[in-house]
Amino acid sequence: MTDSRPLLYLDTSIPSAYYNDRQPERQLFTQRLWHDKLPNHHLVISNITVKEIDATKNRRRRKKLQRLIHLLDTRIATPAGVALANEYLKILSMPEYDALHVAIAAVFSCEILLSWNFRHIVNDRNKQKINEINLLNGYKSIIILSPLKLGD
Numbered sequence: 001m002t003d004s005r006p007l008l009y010l011d012t013s014i015p016s017a018y019y020n021d022r023q024p025e026r027q028l029f030t031q032r033l034w035h036d037k038l039p040n041h042h043l044v045i046s047n048i049t050v051k052e053i054d055a056t057k058n059r060r061r062r063k064k065l066q067r068l069i070h071l072l073d074t075r076i077a078t079p080a081g082v083a084l085a086n087e088y089l090k091i092l093s094m095p096e097y098d099a100l101h102v103a104i105a106a107v108f109s110c111e112i113l114l115s116w117n118f119r120h121i122v123n124d125r126n127k128q129k130i131n132e133i134n135l136l137n138g139y140k141s142i143i144i145l146s147p148l149k150l151g152d
Contacts, residue, residue, distance in 0.1 A: 009105035
């Protein structure tokens with residue numbers, strides 16, 4: 001039996017916000033989203049997400065994050081994903097890991113990428129350029145949303 005729910009890629013900012021008590025409104029919103037709306041999607045993370053979480057300095061927080069994501073579908077950064085990320089980096093000013101998150105989501109045909117990263121991922125200029133690059137490289141457009149817009 002195949003999963004017919006839409007593929008939704010979570011970058012690291014989503015699970016991180018789940019336990020980020022320094023931003024209580026975002027934390028509560030993320031927790032509600034996690035339990036109310038995300039079950040309607042097939043959730044995907046990547047080995048990049050796992051690496052970033054494994055690098056969390058606070059041991060207690062790291063363990064909580066690892067438990068939160070441990071059952072999610074994890075995709076690996078393939079050579080095609082790395083190549084697509086490099087195409088983004090030629091045009092966009094963003095950290096390599098952010099480019100990899102977006103590229104992995106595109107390469108694995110995720111319909112939606114969900115992120116709290118407004119600076120590098122969830123902004124109109126970058127979303128437009130990302131999808132132009134995707135199309136030029138033979139990938140579908142991807143819907144890039146903040147949690148605030150999921151389900152609107």
